[in-house]
Each structure stands twice: as structure tokens, then as C-alpha cells.
Amino acid sequence: DGGITQSPKYLFRKEGQNVTLSCEQNLNHDAMYWYRQDPGQGLRLIYYSQIVNDFQKGDIAEGYSVSREKKESFPLTVTSAQKNPTAFYLCASSNPGTLSYEQYFGPGTRLTVT
């Protein structure tokens, strides 16, 4: 089945540690995105990438880093500089070549930092 995989579903870390969240897609989409969602809130864009080896900051990029070495993979690192890292993280992908420009989302990773 085609789709987006995020792992793990739940992740626990101690404060001060960097942590990397995985996102893989087999939809052959060019563009990939990372969003953060806090309880009761909408999604906020962290980083996005329109093509391999290129990415741009979203609205809340501070304390996060990404890489896009392969078309199918877009890992997100939550660094110790992120002041409030506990959140629900969602990865998405899209194919800008299609008419609808809809985004497909993964199941999310719930990160808890204590």
C-alpha cells in the first residue's frame, strides 16, 4: 500500500537530548512537510522540502533541523534548543504536479520530553 510511515508512534526523551523523528513515503511525491500540533490547536508548519537536497523553514523552525537526502525520506531532528518539544508531530507529502495539491499525512509521532 502506498502511504506515509512515521516511527515511532510514541517517543519519550529526557530534556537536553536531541531526538530524530522518522518520515518515509512511497508515493513518489516531490514535496514533504513537517507540522507540529499542540493539544486543542491546529497544525503549525516547521519545515518543508519541495525537492531532494532542498528545504525551507516554516513558521516555527527554531530548535528543529531536517535533511532531505532521498526523495522518500524527510527526518526531523528536535534539538535541545527547542524550548517546548513535547507535541504531536505530523509528516506530510504532496505532488505539486497534480491539480489538487492535496497533502497526504502520516499517522504522527507523539513526543514527550521530561
Next chain:
Amino acid sequence: DAKTTQPPSMDCAEGRAANLPCNHSTISGNEYVYWYRQIHSQGPQYIIHGLKNNETNEMASLIITEDRKSSTLILPHATLRDTAVYYCIVRPAKAAGNKLTFGGGTRVLVKP
């Protein structure tokens, strides 16, 4: 991107139509209306989108007013599985980076 306004919550009876309103009075001529929904603790799911004509697919119908300042998402026969937060998003078809800006959405509770 144009700002959207949605009611924070609404209830709907199972089997009845659910009509979800969205105001986007500052929408520009090249901006589309998109609807996504998010079931609890899952990733958002695309529902439908439109520019100015009414649209229908297997999930829902989208009614856009003639002046395009508001729209309504219609779930024709709501089921308990339709309980979710529904997001109305307005953006150009070719927005830089194809970004989506999610607001607070409408929390829809379908009751038996």
C-alpha cells in the same frame, strides 16, 4: 493566505446531514477552498477542494457562495466515524511550497 473563520464546535445526529460553515471574506480570486478533517490522534485527511463551482465526491459536497466569501461542507449522512475536527483552508493553487495553514477548525461530534 486568506484567513478563515469556523465555529469551534457543533453536534450532529447520526444519519442526518452535517453542514459545516466557513467564512473567508478576504479570499482572493486565485485561492482555492480546501477541507481536511482530523480524527482524534491521527493525521489530517483531505476531503475536498474547490475554486468557485460546487464540488462533490464520495465523502462530501462543497458549496461555495457566488461571491466566494463563504462556503459550506456537507456530510450527507453523518456516521459516528465522522466525528473529527474539520479544517477549512484557503490558499492559492500554487502557493510557495504548497503550504497549508491550519486554523482551529470545527470539532464535530456525531451522536447516536
